[in-house]
Amino acid sequence: MYKELVEKKAKLAVIGLGYVGLPVALAFAKKISVIGFDINEERLNLMRKGIDPSNELSSEDFENSDITFTSSIEDLTLADFYIVAVPTPVDEKNTPDLSLVIKASQMVGKVIKQGNYVVFESTVYPGCTEEECLPIIEKISGLKNKVDFKSGYSPERINPGDKIHTLSNITKIVSGCDDEALEEISKVYELVVQAGVYKASSIKVAEAAKIVENTQRDLNIAFMNELSIVFDKLNINTFEVLEAAGTKWNFLKFQPGLVGGHCTGVDPYYLAYKAGVRVIKLN
Structure with a gap:
């Protein structure tokens, strides 16, 4: 599959062009032919104008990109x-709302063909890809995972607003349904991730790693x-405390503030x- 993509004999599709999907689609579009799919036509019209x-992303990020923006399943x-x-x-x-990833799986099931690949980047709980998503694709397509098509999971690590830690310079976790899938998926992502990839031993390990990253x-x-609330009441400067504690080699240097991003506050659930x-929601 990697060879066909590089030679532009095959196309890569990104389903979902939000703050995660769009950077991924445009990065690949600098190297191979891409189909960017989203159900929101208003958003698509902006993207077609380089917005x-x-x-x-800036308008320059859209330049020299081999990409078609569409809402058509055809x-x-x-x-x-x-x-x-x-x-x-x-x-x-x-409670996890899997409605969108299930709809995406149903859509893939309608279009996937023999020899194709599907990789999920959406944050899910360990086991979701293999227990929920892939069975849907198999049922609708009539194809069998590992036999007729290959699958994998590669958790997104997009950090909104961060211009330093971007797709290309953050190590990308990749996983596959078997050794062949892992190798092919790794080579595909290495096209756009300069920092390289980390090959997880299984799809569940990759899913769990994403959950742990954000929950931690x-x-x-x-x-x-x-701690900041407590120290404030004690008239102690929190940042001075953290600076002092940070002199120990194994101290984790977190600071008070907002966690940022969509997934970080969601993944623990x-x-x-x-x-x-x-989990009981407190007002």
């Missing part, structure tokens, strides 16, 4: 490598915020859901 609706039939980058929020009860950050910043922990 990022999320205000993360156009998706022209692709052979699918990347799913749709949102995965939680509902009012803090969420918990530690929340802890720093609580995905982990809690899979763990069977009941």
Whole structure:
């Protein structure tokens, strides 16, 4: 698949062009032929004019890109490598809302062909890709994962507003349904990720790594915020405390503040859901 993509005998499609999907699509479009799919035609019209609706990318990022922006499922039939980058929020009860990733899986099931690849980037709980998404694709397409098509998971690490830690210079975790898929998917992502890829041993490991990354950050910043409240009442400068504590080699240097991004405040609920922990929302 890698060879066909590089020689532009095959196309790559990115499903979901939000703050995650659009940078991925444009990065690949500098190297290979890309189909950018989104259901929001208003957003698509802006992208066709070189405007990022999320205000993360400049007009220059759209230049010299071999990409077609579309909301037509017919156009998706022209692709052979699918990347799913749709949102995965939680509902009012803090339960994972998989409706968009399920709809994307249904869509892939309608267009995927023998020998194609599908990679999920949407943040999910460990096991979701193989237990929820891939069975949908198999049922609709009539094709069998690992036999008729290949699959993988590569968690997004886009940090909104961060111009330093971007797609190209952050190590990309990749995983595949088997060794062949892992190698091909790795080579495809290496086209756009200069920092290189980390090959996870399984799809579940890659899913869990993403959850742990953001849950750790969420918990530690929340802890720093609580400490800041305590130290303020004690008339102690929190940042002086952290600077002093930071002289120890194994101190994790988190600071009080907002966690930032969409997933960081959401991912702990995905982990809690899979763990069977009941989460009560406090007002």
